[in-house]
Amino acid sequence: MNQGVLRVWARDLALGARFAFGGGREGWTRTLLTGLGVGLGVALLLVTSAVPSALSARDGRGAARSVTFVPEAERPGPGTVLTAGADQSYRSYGVDGLLVQPEGASAPLPPGLKEYPGPGELAVSPALDALMKTSEGTLLRERLDGRIVSVIGEAGLVGPGDLYFYEGTDRLSRYAADPATASYVHRVGGFGAEQEKRPLDPVLALLVVLVFVALLMPVAVFIAAAVRFGGDRRDRRLAALRLVGADARTVRRIAAGEALAGSLIGLVLGTGFFFLARQLAPAVDLYQRSVFPADLDPAPWLAALVAVAVPAAAVAVTLLALRGVVIEPLGVVRTATPRRRRIWWRLLFPLAGAGLMVPMAGRGNDGGRFNTYQVSAGVVLLLIGVTALLPWVLERFVGRLGGTGPVSWQLAVRRLQVASGTGARLVNGIAVAVAGAIALQMLFAGTSALYTESTGQDPERASVSILTRGNDPARTEALAAKIATTEGVTKVLPLRSTSASPAPEAEGPSVTLTIGTCSALAELGTLPSCKDGDVFVLPASADRDRYGSLAAKAGDKLFAGNVHGNTDGPAAVPWTVPAGAPTVAPRKDPNGSLRDGLLVTPAAAPQGLGDFQSTQIYVQLDPKAPDAIERVRTASYKAEPLAVPMTLQPTSTDDRFASIRTGLFVGAACVLLLIGASLLVSQLEQLRERKKLLAALVAFGTKRSPLSLSVLWQTAIPIGLGLGLATVVGLTLGTVLMRMAAVPVRVDWISVASMIGVGAGVAVAVTLLSLPPLLRLMRPDGLRTE
Structure with a gap:
């Protein structure tokens, strides 16, 4: 294309731009409407192109505060800190947290903290602080009742709406020394590690592609429609230009210039809308997903692609629309009956x-x-x-x-x-x-x-299952008693489990002893009758080898408790299965598991087991008491922070x-x-x-x-x-x-x-x-x- 042709194109495009901004109120109103329509589409395109960077920034800050893949230290030192997960559920919110106990003066700080909270103190995110100060967060404030001493900075939050806390404690050292809970406590010398990302399977990858395509197609359609605003008036104006001597190619170039001017105004408005949306982004919290303004940062090549594609599309759509229109000096043929x-x-x-x-x-x-x-x-x-x-x-x-x-x-x-x-x-x-x-x-x-997938859980039999990670029977009984008196709780069924073996030290699979009241044991087996002092035998599970369990029968002599060679704590306790213990059919528990081994009432249970037992508590709630589950979670967290209250659901996604x-x-x-x-x-x-x-x-x-x-x-x-x-x-x-x-x-x-x-x-x-x-x-x- 020689310089003369370029001059002609530049002249005609500039004339079209003058028509876009001139012509009085009609002209600039038409251009403003076109720019507004295009700008809305451009803003959404820019926001969409910024989604990958926003997700990457959120993932990066989440990984920076994580201790999941951080190498653990073998022994305490001046640069180590004990941590344990304390994630919570509160109504429709997910409240994540970490229990922390620094072991030295130079213990590393997680991102967003200037110092560790002491025992009984909290460092909370701004969103969590705001929630707990409202009437909606009253029950959560009862659960996290420590004194708030600091607010987590932006570097330690995945987003402005992130509900996160650090709670200081002096109990993690005791948990770390207890074999039953040591695996849940992490001694680390720093925070943050590269987390391996699982690739999406083909169907999930297909879903991601379709979501982007299906959501962006309407945007492209709206932009194409917006550049044709005022088409009838524009064609009449072009007919007037034909009357004064312009040829068909000239008027098309002028129309392209007018569309180009409107699209450029749309780019400016769209950029402004994008920056406005960027500043307002922290106020938008959808499904607990929020971003900081700096997170919405489109990749330069994507922003450049939008800047080039929108004007090019505007010119192409305009020229394509004019192909079906004959603009003559005395009018526009489109005003006649169009061809079918x-x-x-x-x-x-x-x-x-x-x-x-x-x-x-x-x-x-x-x-x-x-x-x-x-x-x-x-x-x-x-x-x-x-x-x-x-x-x-x-x-x-x-x-x-x-x-x-x-x-x-x-x-x-x-x-x-x-x-x-x-x-x-x-x-x-x-x-x-x-x-x-x-x-x-x-x-x-x-x-x-x-x-x-189906979890096998039955919410009709129990609303909540609390798995205690500590093995102190006294604390477990106290927790069950506390929950039983909680408003909205209709039934509490604590079950203790321990291992038994024919020898003081089990060299292979062991027998599972489940200890509980008759009403609790009735959830695990079909009992003909039951009174305190009874023992029932469950038939061997078909999967006992996979689960490492051993069958037992009436009259067997066993050792219960410390049968796995632990040097701490009391030795295994000798115990004999009563000779008249009947065999009963097993019944899936509310979690959907089918147990085997022995069902033992408290009066017949072996004594002196020490901490070599675990406890699970099933809790049934009154459906008419909507806050009962929050009170149960609060009671559980206060009594045993490492306990896991799990709401039973028939399916998981x-x-x-x-x-x-x-x-x-x-x-x-x-x-x-x-x-x-x-x-x-x-x-x-x-x-x-x-x-x-x-x-x-x-x-x-x-x-x-x-x-x-x-x-x-x-x-x-x-x-x-x-x-x-x-x-x-x-x-x-x-x-x-x-x-x-x-x-x-x-x-x-x-x-x-x-x-x-x-x-x-x-x-x-x-x-x-x-x-x-x-x-x-x-x-x-x-x-x-x-």
């Missing part, structure tokens, strides 16, 4: 998308990894098919509608018959978003069985699958906000285009109510058709994806209906918000011409 749209090339997009994805059917987790680029291209083409087919469907539908019906209906139908493309562009984004959401919901529902699903919900919320804002801007632009027509109709006596209803119909008809088309494409895409993941194809119609309802709800809300501007545009001053 053809469907053959529109079907190529979904067919090509399906063609790319169908060959990968059946791979799943066992059939190999998916080609990321092939999957992305296939999904994009299928979703583009929605935007390509919707104008054709809308044109065919409104073309068959007659001229009967109320005035509002006739006005709406006639407007859609004249400019069906405008109505389709208005709802393309919603249709694409709904289609992608339906497909993702189907895939998540279909693959959830792969990442959700893979953490990474749950995180991806959470990411989908967060991203969908952002896209819905964009949908609403962009649709509102589009609606206002359409109303502004028709300001004089609406004012003229009112001036000639047309009532405002039919005009308002006609605007509602003009939105409702395309949205209804768009949602119907989105449902078909979404179900097709979901079916293909489920075939790829090698899971049975099934449709969750409730989820499909909810996605359709959300899309329709956004459209209705935007329509209602546009009514006040519509009423203002109907005033007589709308006939004013500059």
